[in-house]
Amino acid sequence: MKFFKGMMVAGLAISFCSTSLTVVSNSAEAATVVESNYNKTVTLFNKADILAYTGLSLTSSTVSSVYNELVKASTWEVAGYSSSEAAVIARDFSKNYYKSVSLLQKMTYQNDLHLKVILITKGFAKAEFGLQSYYVSETPVTPEKPQEPEKPVAPETPEVPETPETPVAPEQSDLKKLEVQVTYTTGQQIQLQYQVNTNGTIKAQYQDKSNKVQLQGSAAEVKIEGIIAGLDLKNASEKEITSHFLTKLGKGTSYKQFQYQGQFNDNTQVKFKLK
Structure with a gap:
């Protein structure tokens, strides 16, 4: 390069x-x-x-x-x-x-x-x-001395084939925080939290209390991003959001309570609770 x-x-x-x-x-x-x-x-x-x-x-x-x-x-x-x-x-x-x-x-x-x-x-x-x-220093830059010729480098390893482009997810660039909690009629309960910090890092947590599964950090981040992929978190209807999460979570469609809260950088907030 x-x-x-x-x-x-x-x-x-x-x-x-x-x-x-x-x-x-x-x-x-x-x-x-x-x-x-x-x-x-x-x-x-x-x-x-x-x-x-x-x-x-x-x-x-x-x-x-x-x-x-x-x-x-x-x-x-x-x-x-x-x-x-x-x-x-x-x-x-x-x-x-x-x-x-x-x-x-x-x-x-x-x-x-x-x-x-x-x-x-x-x-x-x-x-x-x-x-x-x-920042750029205002002090004039002293011309550099000519560099010595570069030494031959070892041949590059085989190039990684470029993978086909995948469809881009819906526009959600201003997502700030997401919280979802589902309580099923079977007694199972799943909670997930996903937050985009001001420095661009992600804080995530995923819990399946009935099966004693608790993920944090990058593991939870990958898990949650897989669940919400393909869903417009801000503009989808309550029915679309509920159906999407129940399908992705794979625990069935019979729930006792479904809570959803999404916050976005433009101060929009989507929040609802279904029983």
Whole structure:
């Protein structure tokens, strides 16, 4: 992957590792590589970079469209990644729809935030994402000395085939908090909580009290996202929401009580209780 013009790091909105970031400079006018070694590459993308690579200006009304472009490997190839790296980034950006869209949403109203892409190349290749803020020093940059020719590198491992694009979930970019509790006529009870924090991280909890199942963290996050996939949490009717959850939970359709509460960043709240 080509290097980009380096910039000074001012602060972290989200960080996935404790290693201090080393600024890498290059003459290319593009996104900012703040760390690059044999283990990983950390790159920051601002809204201008996203416009250049996707052809879309990132605003609150275009978040979903920008997301659809960033789950394509071709977009990341335009950003300078190799085809194998681009496939990994696109794949992992699409894995967590709610977190990825939440990161883009926050960039629309905080101009100092940049999308942080951490490409881990050691072992199983994967990508992680967050937000980071930084500022540009007004001190003139001293021209760098010519770099020595790069040493030949080992051949790349076989590229990961790009998986077909899956249908994008309904627009739910402003989801803030979700709570559902179902009590069945059999006495079984299931509770789930899913919250998108202001820094883009997810807090989730899933409980099936009758079967003594309790999931937290990433396990609960994956479980709940699988349940709510394909459902418009804000605009669906009570009947559609109830039917969707009962089908996905797989405990039957006879319930004693069904409680639902969804909160969204635009202050919308959907709440109902059925008996």
